[in-house]
Amino acid sequence: MTNRLYYGDNLDVLREQVKDESVDLVYLDPPFNSNANYNILFKSPTGTSSDAQIEAFEDTWHWNDHAEEAFDQVMQSGNTQAFELLRAMRGFLGDNDMMAYLTMMAIRLIELHRVLKPTGSLYLHCDPTASHYLKLLLDGVFGADKFQNEIIWKRTGSHGGSRRWGPIHDTILFYSKATEPFWNRIYQDYEESYLRDFYRFSDERGSYRLVTLTGAGTRNGDSGAAWRGVDPTVSGRHWAVPTSSLARAYPDQSMVGLTTQQKLDLLDQANLIYWPPRGSIPQQKRYVDEGEGVPVQDVVTDIGPISSQAQERLGYPTQKPLALLERIIAASSNPGDVVLDPFCGCGTAVHAAQKLGRQWLGIDITHLAITLIEKRMKAAFPGIAFTVEGTPKDLASAVDLATRDKYQFQWWAVSMVDAMPFGGKKKGADGGIDGLIYFKPDGKKTEKAIVSVKGGDNVGVQMIRDLHSAMEREKAPIGVFITKALPTSVMEREAAAVGRFQSTATGKSYARLQIITLAELFQGKKPDIPYVDPTAGMKRAAREDTATQATLL
Structure with missing residues (x-):
């Protein structure tokens, strides 16, 4: 099985792409927080969330037609035990956000049970908000006798709680498909x-x-x-x-x-x-x-959260430590086995799987996450070979994505020019900054190029002027304008009038405002920028917004 990343709804990908009993280990960290929007991936340097991202995700896990359809699919799945539990929960909770989350999870857990090998294991990472409900669902899908452990991970040293005990742990529920799953005895250092x-x-x-x-x-x-x-x-x-x-x-x-x-x-x-x-x-x-150490225990206190200075930190709010995933994967799989993460986020599970010599499958519903994982894996494992499925492969599919989902289109287009997604303020007010490309024009000092993406049919000269204004405000020497529609001659003249940028290192000049069409992207055209540093954005993301991100871990 080839290592693969899938962009799309994990329920569809599981049903269409993953065969019965083909996976050795599943790790999932499904997002749910009743006080926050789902999957707000990045923060801006000023600490404010992108309004576009909030708009893209705020409707996830609400009770609606999709939740009702998932409830019916569980009923028709043939797993009567899981459905009876879900039906009882609905009677208790009503049709609210938590019930929508549990219903969406139930049908996915049924599919994950299907793709697991008889010796396979599943680890579900969650916080106490929903862990007790999820444990009941797992009992229904896998059988109560397949429960192996409730693992407690101390995710932070302290947390304020004015009227309660400080919440400092996450829960990881460990289930197996058979009563005795595959197991490697793993040891940890003595305290x-x-x-x-x-x-x-x-x-x-x-x-x-x-x-x-x-x-x-x-x-x-x-x-x-x-x-x-x-x-x-x-x-x-x-x-x-x-x-x-x-x-x-x-x-x-x-x-x-x-x-x-x-x-x-x-x-x-x-x-x-x-x-x-x-x-x-x-x-x-x-x-x-x-001694080899202490056999791994179900209370994990020796692996802390990712610190603000950690090299692996990507600036992703829910990022888990690589060491934690390595321990799970080492315990419940062997080299060459297949590891699946259906909510792969920033890709820690697939990173750990690759590092330990496992095969892997990662699924996420955002191009933003898929792009981040691509960059992460290529930076960590130079020369690595893997495939990405579900992203546009030709002009027609890119146009289709632009029509269906403008935010996913923007994030995909940003990835095509090796830029990092940018979570700025409301679009229009900042000239529509969608991405940043970091480069070193003199071989030393890092500069940035601003990327603006337009997926509509109508583009005009004002968009070029807006991008130029953003370049001046951000002190960015280069701007890149990506457009689905062909630019007008007036737009091209306006871009040319912005002038050229001189690189002392290369001795060449570069257009300060460059226009690239979708068709040109598929022909292989890239921004003309000196000394592009594709890892600088990841390093910068790890440094920005330290205090805000730490509170979200």
Whole structure:
């Protein structure tokens, strides 16, 4: 299976593109926050959300005809247990935003169950707003006996709560398709308090703890025989030699045929036995470096949120740490397995999957997210090969997208010129800034080019003047005007009158205001800009609006 990104509704993509029992692991972080609009992806440098983005997403998860249709689809799915739960929830909640969210999730969870292999697992990441309802839905879709864990992730150090406990955690619900899913035992580092409490002894080799050398119950044979005057059966036990410690101490020596007492002698020779000053049974010294760590626990406190200075930070409000996704993927899949994220957002799950040698599928309903993931993956894995499905591949499909959804068209067009989406103020007031291209005209200092996209049939010279005004205000040396309609001769003259930009590094001049048509984009035309730095936008996004983004994590 080829690594793929899909632009589109994940329900449609799952039904049309993903085969039965073809996925090993599903991770999903479906957006829901009753106090915020869905998927407000970027903030402007001034900290204000793009009005266009709010308008594009504010109608998501409301009870409407789409929610009613999803409710009927669950009824017709054949999963009577899931539908009865959903029907009971509707009777309790009524037709509100939460019910719309649960209904939309129910039909998608049914599809995700279908595409999972029998040994597959699903991890659903959510906050306490809806986790209790989602757990019931998962019980209905997967079966209550397929519940494996409720994982608590401490997502922030502290959070104010004037009349309640500070909310600092997210919930991850872990379900499997079969009763015993595939599982890799994963270890995490010991906490300092654990080391302090248990590894209290030390010698020239390092810190160690004392571990019993006996097991419960008496046995016949050499495991019950006395060794160096110590009889374990006196306390109703027998010798239990730690074979792993013995193998580490003597990697080239076979232990086959040795008696229990001979193995204990070898341990003692390796200085791995502690002899108490008075007649107690000797114990094993287990050093810190012998242990693999603590098996992963269902309370995750050793992976913090993405800090404002973290290299991986993309400025995406709900971005999760790469380490958290790596732990999940390492535990529930093997290299070569297929990982699916149907709400892939900024692409942390597919990034982790690629890093760990898994195949992956990512789905998102916005071109903005797909574009961000494309840039992220190419920056993290130079030369990576993957396909993007659902985005315009020719002029006709681009025109169709412009007609159906002007915002998605704008974000797609911005991606075609390697620009970063820009969340500015209300369109028109700022000249319609849709994207920014960062470049280094002198090879050192980073400048920006402003991108404005027009998908309508009527364009005029005032649009060129608006873009020029935005360039002057933002001190941008270059502006790029992308248009579906052909520009008029007056527009071309107005653009030419803006003048040219001289690059000291290349010794060449460049048109300050450039017009590119859709047809030219598909012919491969790009903005004529010196020293384009395609990763600068991602680095800048990671720095901007630090305080506002941190409150959203």
